[in-house]
Amino acid sequence: MAEESKSPIKFLRDVGREMKRVTWPTRQELVKYTGVVLATVLFVTVFFALVDQGLSYLVRTFLQ
Template sequence: MKGKFKSFFSFFSESWAELKKVRWPNRKELTNYTLIVIGTVTFVTIYFWVLDIGISAVIEAII
């Protein structure tokens, strides 16, 4: 049982040490990344919406 707690705390101390090495984005970078993600998601959503309408129209024409 003692070994399990040691490995448990060891995991978290090593994880914390790795998090200290991370280069976190500043506010401007975070804003830019967020806008890129929102734009990409919007583009892909509209693309699949148009594709769905097109496929639906083709299927309705066949049936």
């Protein structure tokens, strides 16, 4: 089984062809998805901060 070696030029042409076939999101979809991602990151950050504070409190209570 021989490996086909592609030239960098052919590779970039193939990439360009594939990029034209991609269905890109509209601006409105992009803004909506960005809001969802930011809200999720904020929620996870607050959740883990609260869990961290709670566990820290428990550890300090048991060690005293």
